[in-house]
Amino acid sequence: MSRNPRAPRPSRCTANAAAAGRPHGEEAFVTGILTSAEDFERARAWRLTDAADFDSYLLDTAVLLAEARRTYGTVQARMFHVDDFADFCLLHRLDPAEPVSRDRYLVNPPLQTQLLPYQGEELVGDFVPRLVRARDSGLTLRHVELLLDRVPGGDGGDGGDTEDAAVLVRQAHQRGAELFRRMLVGAGFGAYRFLCAVEAPGGRLEAEARILHWEDGVVRINDEDLDLVCAVLCAGLYRELPGAALLHGSQGSAGACGEYRQVAWAWQSEGGGYAPAAVELDEVRAEPGFSLGTVC
Structure with missing residues (x-):
């Protein structure tokens, strides 16, 4: 999650695009978005943002996404779920206050189904609710994958x-x-x-x-x-x-x-x-x- 809305900092997946020799405008920008005031307060200890409150955080995030769309070929976001992030850091022995921990969480392959492309939608009324649903949908899709791994009646x-x-x-x-x-x-x-x-x-x-x-x-x-x-x-x-x-x-x-x-x-x-x-x-x-x- 980028902390400075004036200079969007992409996650590690951008390095792959640059290494492939693509122009900067074709690189991908990935960020995580806190979707509730409760999550914002719980995440303060991790220094994810400098915003004073959740409303200010959403305004900063809107600026961040608008700037990213002007700069990068692809802009994606996912819900920054505080419980998921805490569990991820515990599992991988990471410090949740370190930026590298946030980057690893955002591009974690099993969670890619939770990423949504951002195309300039209204943040509060449209995109944020979709991020919440995408997290729930991602868990359901993972459950579906496990069910489809078995042949019915097979061994x-x-x-x-x-x-x-x-x-x-x-x-x-x-x-x-x-x-x-x-x-x-x-x-x-x-x-x-x-x-x-x-x-x-x-x-x-x-x-x-x-x-x-x-x-x-x-x-x-x-x-x-x-x-x-x-x-x-x-x-x-x-x-x-x-x-x-x-x-x-x-x-x-x-x-x-x-x-x-x-x-x-x-x-x-x-x-x-x-x-x-x-x-x-x-x-x-x-x-x-x-x-x-x-x-x-």
């Missing part, structure tokens, strides 16, 4: 099993993505929230996505949310686990004379596939959805 034996498992994973991912597509196409134009949950060994897998489906057929969804939804659906289908999916929101468009209606549809799976069913997820109740087999 993890020879290389043939590994090749067969790779094919099965690809097929399950395609099936999950197609199920999600059919749910969105069947719903039609509107603004929706999608929820899904799979009951997996080691704990429930959950994913959420906000979706805008425009009249011209364009669907707006954050890439990281799409990846997580497909991963959770894939894991459930691959391991034949019970799960549920729910789509609710406002159906309609301005082109339809401004007519909107509130909808909530749900589907349930016993492991083999999803069928309409009454479901409650995250305190949202939904009636059985439309048949996915009727959607092209």
